[in-house]
Amino acid sequence: MDKKYKLILVEDDSSLGYLLSEYLGMKNFNVVWAKTAEEAIVKTKSNAFDLAILDVMLPDMDGFELSQKIKGINPELPFLFLTARSLKIDVLKGFSLGAVDYLKKPIDEEELVVRINALLSRLSTSEEEEEHASEYYMGDYTLNMDNFELRYKNELIKLTGKEFDLLALLAKNQNQLCTHKEILTTIWDKNDYFNKKSLNVFVSHLRKHLAKDKRLSIVNVNRRGFMLRVEE
Amino acid sequence: MDKKYKLILVEDDSSLGYLLSEYLGMKNFNVVWAKTAEEAIVKTKSNAFDLAILDVMLPDMDGFELSQKIKGINPELPFLFLTARSLKIDVLKGFSLGAVDYLKKPIDEEELVVRINALLSRLSTSEEEEEHASEYYMGDYTLNMDNFELRYKNELIKLTGKEFDLLALLAKNQNQLCTHKEILTTIWDKNDYFNKKSLNVFVSHLRKHLAKDKRLSIVNVNRRGFMLRVEE
DNA sequence: AATCCTATTAATCTTTCATTAACCTTTTTG
DNA sequence: CAAAAAGGTTAATGAAAGATTAATAGGATT
Numbered sequence: 087m088d089k090k091y092k093l094i095l096v097e098d099d100s101s102l103g104y105l106l107s108e109y110l111g112m113k114n115f116n117v118v119w120a121k122t123a124e125e126a127i128v129k130t131k132s133n134a135f136d137l138a139i140l141d142v143m144l145p146d147m148d149g150f151e152l153s154q155k156i157k158g159i160n161p162e163l164p165f166l167f168l169t170a171r172s173l174k175i176d177v178l179k180g181f182s183l184g185a186v187d188y189l190k191k192p193i194d195e196e197e198l199v200v201r202i203n204a205l206l207s208r209l210s211t212s213e214e215e216e217e218h219a220s221e222y223y224m225g226d227y228t229l230n231m232d233n234f235e236l237r238y239k240n241e242l243i244k245l246t247g248k249e250f251d252l253l254a255l256l257a258k259n260q261n262q263l264c265t266h267k268e269i270l271t272t273i274w275d276k277n278d279y280f281n282k283k284s285l286n287v288f289v290s291h292l293r294k295h296l297a298k299d300k301r302l303s304i305v306n307v308n309r310r311g312f313m314l315r316v317e318e
Numbered sequence: 319m320d321k322k323y324k325l326i327l328v329e330d331d332s333s334l335g336y337l338l339s340e341y342l343g344m345k346n347f348n349v350v351w352a353k354t355a356e357e358a359i360v361k362t363k364s365n366a367f368d369l370a371i372l373d374v375m376l377p378d379m380d381g382f383e384l385s386q387k388i389k390g391i392n393p394e395l396p397f398l399f400l401t402a403r404s405l406k407i408d409v410l411k412g413f414s415l416g417a418v419d420y421l422k423k424p425i426d427e428e429e430l431v432v433r434i435n436a437l438l439s440r441l442s443t444s445e446e447e448e449e450h451a452s453e454y455y456m457g458d459y460t461l462n463m464d465n466f467e468l469r470y471k472n473e474l475i476k477l478t479g480k481e482f483d484l485l486a487l488l489a490k491n492q493n494q495l496c497t498h499k500e501i502l503t504t505i506w507d508k509n510d511y512f513n514k515k516s517l518n519v520f521v522s523h524l525r526k527h528l529a530k531d532k533r534l535s536i537v538n539v540n541r542r543g544f545m546l547r548v549e550e
Numbered sequence: 551a552a553t554c555c556t557a558t559t560a561a562t563c564t565t566t567c568a569t570t571a572a573c574c575t576t577t578t579t580g
Numbered sequence: 581c582a583a584a585a586a587g588g589t590t591a592a593t594g595a596a597a598g599a600t601t602a603a604t605a606g607g608a609t610t
Contacts, residue, residue, distance in 0.1 A: 148333065150332075150333040150336065150337065151332060151333060153336075154332065154333075154336045219348070220324060220348050220350060220365065221350050221361075221365075223351075228361075230364060230365070232364075232365065232366075232494065232495065233364055233493075233494055233495040233539075233545065234495060234539055234542060235364060237360070240356065240357065240360040246540065246566080246567055246568080247540055247541050247542065247567080247568090248567080248568065249567095280569080280570080281569095282586095283569085283570075283571095283587095284568070284569060284570085286586090286587060286588065286589085287568085287569080287570090287588090287589080287590090288568090289587090289588080290587095290588060290589055290590085293588090293589095294589095306586090306587065306588090308576090308577060308578075308586070308587080309577095309578085309585095309586075478555080478556055478557080479556080479557090480556080480557065481556095512558075512559075513558090514597095515558080515559075515560090515598095516557070516558060516559080518597090518598060518599065518600085519557085519558080519559090519599090519600085519601095520557090521598090521599080522598095522599060522600055522601085525599090525600095538566095538597090538598065538599090540565095540566060540567070540597070540598085541567095541596095541597075
């Protein structure tokens with residue numbers, strides 16, 4: 087049996103939203119429907135979606151802005167934009183090569199399913215490729231991977247080697263849980279009681295370093311691991 | 319595998335900045351996104367960019383003014399301006415000291431990639447002269463690669479062979495980390511404990527030589543390497 | 551061969567940083 | 581709800597890395 091993919095549909099129009107979620111449900115997708123951007127953000131935090139379908143015109147926020155925030159929560163999520171405007175299409179068409187696509191309204195449901203599957207299949211094939219970003223952004227902080235520098239609004243913050251390694255791992259997976267095992271095996275090479283104690287110390291240090299931006303927090307998930315949370 | 323070019327995109331508009339950096343990332347560019355001119359200046363100091371894409375209208379500074387400042391930091395950097403205004407070519411003529419191009423908004427991303435590649439290819443043909451830069455400038459010091467001379471405001475400072483090699487490497491990568499491995503393999507050919515000890519001695523010598531300009535410092539990044547930092 | 555120059559090695563001192571310990575707070579479990 | 585486990589924070593410690601100066605050795609030059 088195929089994996090049942092979980093989608094979030096962000097659409098303020100009730101009729102269209104209902105119609106699409108029903109239709110996609112019939113097509114064996116697990117659909118969560120959010121009517122506002124705010125709702126979408128909350129839902130993204132508490133669900134592991136495989137794909138997001140966003141109306142670009144929402145009552146409370148621009149769809150692109152929303153996509154950015156969602157990406158902050160779940161960086162791997164592919165997007166499918168629903169747009170009535172033809173204006174932005176020239177901006178979006180370039181994305182048809184990557185994990186972003188768009189559809190013009192009115193929506194053709196069959197076409198929608200084709201696009202969804204295209205995005206999902208692309209995701210699974212490119213899962214292996216490692217991303218080597220040279221900078222990670224977290225709120226007003228920037229972590230530069232080339233010179234091992236952390237900056238808060240251009241102010242340099244000195245990090246030790248292990249502090250940097252840990253923050254880099256958390257930043258790479260921001261808003262996603264890093265398990266104890268994952269952290270300890272990548273940074274300490276060994277997953278034992280004493281290294282776990284050491285990890286706690288470093289988490290504490292990093293919290294101090296990141297204290298200047300209230301939107302950032304390193305949260306503990308009891309018995310599982312840590313997560314760098316970046317709030318919108 | 320092709321070299322991954324590193325670009326800085328200076329764009330205050332969140333939606334456009336996000337879309338472009340995502341798109342260029344997909345096109346296998348390493349993109350660093352700055353939202354303000356000030357941010358751009360800091361990032362230019364701490365990254366070795368191959369190209370800069372500047373919005374001409376920024377909240378804190380005019381894009382052309384910014385380009386001049388960036389040019390002061392990285393003189394070889396080619397520019398690509400994004401402009402809403404229909405600019406006449408003669409305005410850009412003043413900038414044709416280096417590789418410069420411009421694109422009108424709204425941006426056609428495919429066109430953007432074509433222009434970027436055009437600028438970069440122009441760069442690579444003249445890469446020969448970049449590698450053989452005859453002088454490096456660090457604060458009030460000048461390192462002449464042709465006659466192996468270091469000068470502080472015209473005052474000649476005598477360097478030994480290894481001192482020169484090391485300073486040249488650091489100067490070429492100023493404000494960027496040079497790892498122990500990088501230094502030892504390029505200057506000593508072998509990366510072992512004793513050469514590392516020797517490196518420390520030379521760093522100490524160079525610090526004395528560079529002491530006359532307080533803005534210069536050779537900083538150590540524990541267990542990673544050294545960096546020639548040039549302030550302001 | 552004596553002198554000069556320079557890179558390496560040695561010796562010594564200082565700094566840095568990961569670990570450990572100690573103690574406190576929060577969460578989980580029985 | 582009490583005991584136990586896990587997590588949080590700060591400080592002490594010691595080993596490793598780095599900085600600096602001096603000594604040595606080896607090659608080149610005269």
